[in-house]
Amino acid sequence: MTDQAYNFAYLDEDTKRMIRRAILKGVAVPGYQVPFASREMPMPYGWGTGGVQVTAACLAPDDVLKVIDQGADDTTNAVSIRKFFVATAGVAVTEATADATIIQTRHRIPEAVLTAGQILVYQVPIPEPLRFLEPRETETRKMHELEEYGLMHVKLYEDIAKHGQIATSYAYPVRVEGRYVMDPSPIPKFDNPKLSGSAALQLFGAGREQRIYAVPPFTHVVSLDFDDHPFSPSKANHACDLCASNISYLDEVITDDQGGRMFVCSDTDYCASRRAAGHVGALGAPMATEKAAE
Amino acid sequence: MTPDALIGGFTDAPVQASHAFRAALNALSRPGQIETLRGATAPAPLSSAAATLAMTLFDVTTPVHLAGAHDIPALRDWITFHTGAPLVEPRAASFAIGTWAALQPISRFAIGLPDYPDRAATLIVEMPTLDAEGTRLTGPGIETEAFLYLPETAAFTANRTLFPLGFDCFFTAGTKVAGLPRSTFVEDI
Ligand SMILES: [Zn+2]
Numbered sequence: 001m002t003d004q005a006y007n008f009a010y011l012d013e014d015t016k017r018m019i020r021r022a023i024l025k026g027v028a029v030p031g032y033q034v035p036f037a038s039r040e041m042p043m044p045y046g047w048g049t050g051g052v053q054v055t056a057a058c059l060a061p062d063d064v065l066k067v068i069d070q071g072a073d074d075t076t077n078a079v080s081i082r083k084f085f086v087a088t089a090g091v092a093v094t095e096a097t098a099d100a101t102i103i104q105t106r107h108r109i110p111e112a113v114l115t116a117g118q119i120l121v122y123q124v125p126i127p128e129p130l131r132f133l134e135p136r137e138t139e140t141r142k143m144h145e146l147e148e149y150g151l152m153h154v155k156l157y158e159d160i161a162k163h164g165q166i167a168t169s170y171a172y173p174v175r176v177e178g179r180y181v182m183d184p185s186p187i188p189k190f191d192n193p194k195l196s197g198s199a200a201l202q203l204f205g206a207g208r209e210q211r212i213y214a215v216p217p218f219t220h221v222v223s224l225d226f227d228d229h230p231f232s233p234s235k236a237n238h239a240c241d242l243c244a245s246n247i248s249y250l251d252e253v254i255t256d257d258q259g260g261r262m263f264v265c266s267d268t269d270y271c272a273s274r275r276a277a278g279h280v281g282a283l284g285a286p287m288a289t290e291k292a293a294e
Numbered sequence: 295m296t297p298d299a300l301i302g303g304f305t306d307a308p309v310q311a312s313h314a315f316r317a318a319l320n321a322l323s324r325p326g327q328i329e330t331l332r333g334a335t336a337p338a339p340l341s342s343a344a345a346t347l348a349m350t351l352f353d354v355t356t357p358v359h360l361a362g363a364h365d366i367p368a369l370r371d372w373i374t375f376h377t378g379a380p381l382v383e384p385r386a387a388s389f390a391i392g393t394w395a396a397l398q399p400i401s402r403f404a405i406g407l408p409d410y411p412d413r414a415a416t417l418i419v420e421m422p423t424l425d426a427e428g429t430r431l432t433g434p435g436i437e438t439e440a441f442l443y444l445p446e447t448a449a450f451t452a453n454r455t456l457f458p459l460g461f462d463c464f465f466t467a468g469t470k471v472a473g474l475p476r477s478t479f480v481e482d483i
Contacts, residue, residue: 008308020350027319030477220434
């Protein structure tokens with residue numbers, strides 16, 4: 001696909017300039033949602049058109065792109081977005097977190113510690129953390145302006161009253177640099193601590209809702225909590241059955257119709273790297289043996 | 295139109311703008327870090343870095359103010375021809391270009407609205423040189439501390455007290471750029 005019927009990275013230069021300006025204002029005001037004029041993309045909204053537009057505005061020809069969905073590089077969504085940028089921007093792609101310069105993600109932050117040369121782009125369905133408390137945009141905007149975040153705490157506290165703990169386990173709200181309350185996208189709260197103090201730049205794009213926001217590197221991000229119920233990034237009390245990691249976020253996988261199940265890392269690159277390095281979980285064969293059996 | 299107005303733009307806009315944007319993004323995301331920004335050249339006194347920023351970020355939707363020695367026919371024509379940006383008074387500007395002295399008084403520029411803090415001006419401040427020493431910078435984008443020579447400290451200290459309102463700055467010299475968003479704390483040491 002070298003005959004270009006479209007511009008580099010699909011979007012025209014006017015659109016990219018508009019998105020780039022929004023990204024820069026997002027960086028200048030961490031956690032604040034900058035409105036932008038989202039464009040139609042050749043894929044459904046549910047596929048992360050906001051993230052795709054942010055990635056398109058950031059990509060340069062020498063970038064190496066990684067795309068993950070729920071931690072995996074090989075899901076339909078991730079494969080489609082990766083193919084889209086190979087076709088429209090001709091960029092190199094990778095599944096290795098450490099080799100990527102831009103990582104577009106849906107629902108996870110990679111386990112590997114990100115570095116200064118990397119940008120993590122999140123696909124965001126609902127960027128407004130106050131939306132479920134207040135449907136009117138003019139009102140939520142006012143609440144952010146006045147830092148009226150009391151209702152958010154009330155909602156979390158109702159959780160504690162009802163369940164004995166904060167039940168919110170995805171899209172757990174955070175406060176950025178002590179100012180804006182921000183939706184970190186539907187990542188598990190297990191990932192929340194990685195939002196803070198990362199060496200990488202984190203950008204968030206919501207296509208349908210037309211918002212872009214940012215967490216610059218080394219920015220202080222705190223999960224909302226209470227003195228008597230401090231935030232805790234919950235984790236399954238189990239090690240990965242394939243690579244034996246006991247610090248990674250796990251997916252529960254049904255293995256047969258007899259009720260068999262196993263726990264495996266949701267970050268497939270992290271798990272594969274550990275197995276390649278010789279780590280073997282309770283249900284995992286060494287990688288070389290498995291290869292030979294295929 | 296002055297003859298120099300027609301030359302010096304991008305020769306391969308999608309690629310040059312993509313590299314330029316990443317340099318600008320790095321600069322603003324990591325205050326004090328000096329990046330290289332090249333690709334466009336404009337009539338003097340506009341630096342190559344500022345010209346490249348203009349090509350990357352300006353268009354018909356972004357009113358621009360040219361201050362002092364930058365407000366000359368050759369540059370007005372160059373900006374108009376290459377970007378289409380309307381040239382305006384400080385109060386209406388999304389972007390402004392000039393030396394720090396020429397941009398004074400800085401209070402003329404938009405600092406955003408309480409419910410839309412993004413509607414604030416970006417100042418492109420032309421400097422003789424950029425030096426990663428002098429004023430101490432802390433805040434988002436900076437792991438411990440960074441240093442950057444600033445034309446003064448008081449205006450940026452005052453700007454930080456307005457957060458989340460405030461103007462954002464790029465400092466340019468030759469092909470170099472450094473960023474100073476409104477979120478950065480500055481102090482003389
Ligand atoms: Zn694993």
